[in-house]
Amino acid sequence: MSAETIAERRPFVFDSPDGFGIVSRALHWGMAALFAWQFTSAALRALAPDSAARTxxxxxHVDIGATIFVLAIARGLWGLLNAPHRPAEGDSTFERIAAQFGQLALHALMIVVPLLAILRSIGNDRAFTVWGVELVAAGGEKNAALVAAGNAAHGLLGWALALLIAGHIVMALFHHLVRRDATLARMLGGPR
Structure with missing residues (x-):
């Protein structure tokens, strides 16, 4: 059975031209909550380093970052599976290209930013533990290149991702409040 046939039989689960299915919406809003946590933790680390809230x-931060990494990969694979029957992005060719470029940049950074932190942790010869489970034990050789790449780019690309997410939110609100089209409704309510 083809993916298109499966999607036609389960429009609530899969995306359709009328809206996003429950899996896409759960990944989108769940990751939005995780990103809110991540950017709050990073902002508190910079602005209130000695506060109880920062602590x-x-x-x-590491646990949620690793979770975002796994979910971003899952979300990308789910998006590829649903690509043929997702809602259209924009009324003009320019809008479609801009939306697709923005989505691609968001997804790329959702994977690259936590990956840099994971590689930096491994390169520092620290144990890499997620939600209490040790995934990589300490004791290997230090790798200065992995550490340098993580130190140089993780934070910078993380804030670039925050700006892209802010732009994504602004455009969703623009579509909802100014254009009054169904862009936001398709992610809120799923297929109609």
């Missing part, structure tokens, strides 16, 4: 939020 609380930062304690989960």
């Amino acid at each position: 609380f939020f930062w304690a989960y």
